[in-house]
Amino acid sequence: QLQLVESGGGLVQPGGSLRLSCAVSGFTLDRYAIGWFRQAPGKDREGVSCIYSDGVNTDYAESVKGRFTISRDLAKNTVFLQMNSLSPDDTAVYYCAASYGWSSSLNSIYEYDYWGQGTQVTVSS
Numbered sequence: 001q002l003q004l005v006e007s008g009g010g011l012v013q014p015g016g017s018l019r020l021s022c023a024v025s026g027f028t029l030d031r032y033a034i035g036w037f038r039q040a041p042g043k044d045r046e047g048v049s050c051i052y053s054d055g056v057n058t059d060y061a062e063s064v065k066g067r068f069t070i071s072r073d074l075a076k077n078t079v080f081l082q083m084n085s086l087s088p089d090d091t092a093v094y095y096c097a098a099s100y101g102w103s104s105s106l107n108s109i110y111e112y113d114y115w116g117q118g119t120q121v122t123v124s125s
Helices: none
Strands: 003-007 010-012 018-025 032-039 046-051 058-060 068-073 078-083 092-100 119-123
Touching: 003 092, 018 032, 018 092, 018 119, 032 068, 032 078, 046 068, 046 078, 058 068, 078 092
Parallel strands: 010 119
Antiparallel strands: 003 018, 018 078, 032 046, 032 092, 046 058, 068 078, 092 119
16 A cells, blocks of 8 residues: 655744655655645645655755755655745645656646645744
């Protein structure tokens, strides 16, 4: 069974950092692109970052470029999202998702077939 489980969310002050983890099972990361999405209160779910199945090519939303970094550890079957310089605008439930194939897009959540349950990130002073 293909599953994704997010962890690492929590409460952090503005300017702080968090590292989210997406533990996957039932599939190999080198055949799936993995995306991170977030949904803030009153807003649609939006793409944050993705990493291609080659583990090299990545993409970021303009709002997080220079602050967030996506990476993966094949041995641990885990994808990470390092989030630095957090602001209240980053408050949201963060989800990881898998798209079969080499690449994925941040423009449509419907390109992703498998989703985790999400982890809450709250940035507040």
